């Protein structure tokens with residue numbers, strides 16, 4: 001099927017993803033990210049220079065694209081989709097892009113990529129230029145919030161992950177990652193921004209384990225308004241680390257486990273929030289699920305579950321607003 005034909009089908013389907021979120025009571029809605037095969041593949045779907053199925057996927061099941069030639073934008077990554085979203089909702093619209101750092105790790109493979117980019121870092125810089133331009137276009141389109149997805153910053157805390165991919169210095173990796181995020185968001189202006197972190201999930205399993213302690217002090221260096229963090233996951237090891245959360249940032253507290261098929265009650269969500277409120281003031285706390293519900297072949301998700309879970313989160317938010325007015 002051509003991209004054009006697929007887009008017509010997505011145009012027909014996406015209003016239902018938007019309506020589902022609106023009905024669940026969500027303040028910032030997305031298009032469900034249904035147009036993308038995955039949140040990172042959005043780059044290889046709209047940028048030339050990639051070879052499909054050339055990179056072993058970290059999930060071990062399906063191969064990812066790898067960069068094999070200098071990258072060049074074919075069409076926009078997210079701006080047309082964002083305009084479609086904006087014209088189909090009266091709520092605020094949030095749009096996500098992957099960070100250059102994760103793209104560097106997931107799509108650069110020395111033996112086939114070094115002809116185009118001698119190092120992983122050079123490829124990250126090239127990705128950052130494209131993403132930075134996309135952020136500028138999203139701002140012009142009038143989106144209400146831009147989120148950079150960066151699970152690999154959190155994956156750094158897991159020694160098994162570091163060994164698997166050959167990372168020796170966490171500090172060097174943090175510095176590169178932070179620099180890349182700041183580069184991309186330099187064009188965001190006054191549009192609010194988030195960075196999302198999680199332990200990555202495939203087929204209802206999390207990929208890594210470890211709390212935020214080794215990375216949280218770097219948050220102050222990231223030029224972003226809000227951190228959308230996974231906290232329901234046992235792999236996050238609790239909210240005590242939030243006592244080191246920077247005072248000038250907003251927390252996006254993960255209160256819904258998108259992997260667990262059991263639907264949280266609003267009461268359970270409220271308990272999770274009250275725990276976090278011991279460390280972060282109420283005016284700097286927002287709620288989100290631990291990670292997204294976007295479905296894919298690698299990661300089948302259930303839309304009814306998503307609806308019920310988001311509904312529980314909204315009901316909890318309403319009660320908490322009453323309680324903490």
Ligand SMILES: [Zn+2]
Pocket residue numbers: 151196197198199200290291292
């Ligand atoms: Zn995530």
